[in-house]
Amino acid sequence: MAFLQGPSLKQAEVMKQEWGEGLGDLERGVQDLQSMLAATPYLPDPGSVDTHLLGLFVRGCRMDLERARNKLESFFLSRSRFRDLYDNISLKDPPLSEVCKYMDIAPLPKVTDEGYRVTVFRLQENCFESSVEILHMVQAILLVSDIRMHDETLIAGDVFIWEISNLKPSLVAKLLASANTVRRSVYLAQAAYPQRMKRIHVVGARPVVTSVIQLMRSCVNEKIKRRYYIHAKAEELLEHIPARVLPKDLSGEEESIDTLARRWRHRSEELKDYLQNLKELCNATPAPIMDADIYGTVGAFRKLDID
Structure with a gap:
């Protein structure tokens, strides 16, 4: 449901x-x-x-x-x-089930005061470079986008939160090596989905991930580049997003990211x-x-x- x-x-x-x-x-x-x-x-x-x-x-x-x-x-x-x-249409079957072991993807239930839908992407603590396949990660993100469109209601725009405090230098190198796949996914999010990107919040970014952020920014127009916000701590999100919308892992009042992500994995089976x-x-x-x-x-x- x-x-x-x-x-x-x-x-x-x-x-x-x-x-x-x-x-x-x-x-x-x-x-x-x-x-x-x-x-x-x-x-x-x-x-x-x-x-x-x-x-x-x-x-x-x-x-x-x-x-x-x-x-x-x-x-x-x-x-x-x-x-x-x-290619893949299930978050509970390989290879996307492997992605869910190191990455959470969770559109949040409530909209902001402006009517924006917030989606959280979080790299888990056990996210090691050897277990990550960038293509499968992109497939999982696009699949959740498809699931969400089935259920989505009237919204004014999208806000993305990337919680990357567990992003390691070795994974940064792997992301950069897969730049073409990353660019394709960012391009498709702009050109082929009915979304209006309002803000992108990056939480827990270390200096080493600056190159990845620059890669993401290189794929979007100047207007979107100005909508990137970098935060050292999750508490800073409260300056932009109400606590009632955010999960408790990000200083909010909503259920945990893990709980919400598991619901979306189950939703992929229902749909x-x-x-x-x-x-x-x-x-x-x-x-x-x-x-x-x-x-x-x-x-x-x-x-x-x-x-």
């Missing part, structure tokens, strides 16, 4: 006013995306795509239908081109049929434009700026 809480009625009204959503606009936007799918032979049939998913793209793009069409097209084509990032169907939907024949470079391409993969 889904456990993500949505905004209050007042918050929801403020959001809709901000991006100009009037009565019936969401339904018209969904119909527009269905028409686009129907008219594009290399994309899934509109009848096979959940209307809730389409609605997330409409609202995630602030009712900008051209932008929503571009992102939805990239959402499907990216999975067809980069199948290695979407296995949905995830398998999504994987099959995305086995469409790529359009010719897919041969272009993924960074700032023309066509479906032209570079998209984040709000």
Whole structure:
């Protein structure tokens, strides 16, 4: 059962006013995306795509239908081109179950006062370089993104927290050696998902991880670069995020990161049929434009700026 809480009625009204959503606009936007799918032979049939998913793209793009069409097209084509990032659909089966032994991924139940959804990524104390596969780590993160979209409600944007106090120099080197995989994942998060990145908080960063942060920042536009916040201690998060939202591991009042991450692992099993169907939907024949470079391409993969 889904456990993500949505905004209050007042918050929801403020959001809709901000991006100009009037009565019936969401339904018209969904119909527009269905028409686009129907008219594009290399994309899934509109009848096979959940209307809730389409609605997330409409609202995630602030009712900008051209932008929503571009992102939805990239959402499907990216999975067809980069199948290695979407091969696995379970957090309880290998190889992603191995990722969960050293990394927690937990979208938090409550939204902030602004209506933002917060997602925590935490490297565990037993995170050793020898056990980490960067490709599998990226697969796990993208899979949780897919699970969350199934359950997500109306939100104003996303906030990511990376708790990396256990990041060791040897793992930094491994991340840098897998720079292409990291860049692909960051790019896809911008170009192919209906999210508006508001802030990225890095907690427990040591000087040795500066190179990794710079790698992440190199993948985003100037606006997003200014939304990175570096914190020596978790308590500093309270200056940006209410305690009622944060898990107790990060000086908050919510359940522990471990408890929340275990729920998401269980959720992947509950949604296995949905995830398998999504994987099959995305086995469409790529359009010719897919041969272009993924960074700032023309066509479906032209570079998209984040709000």
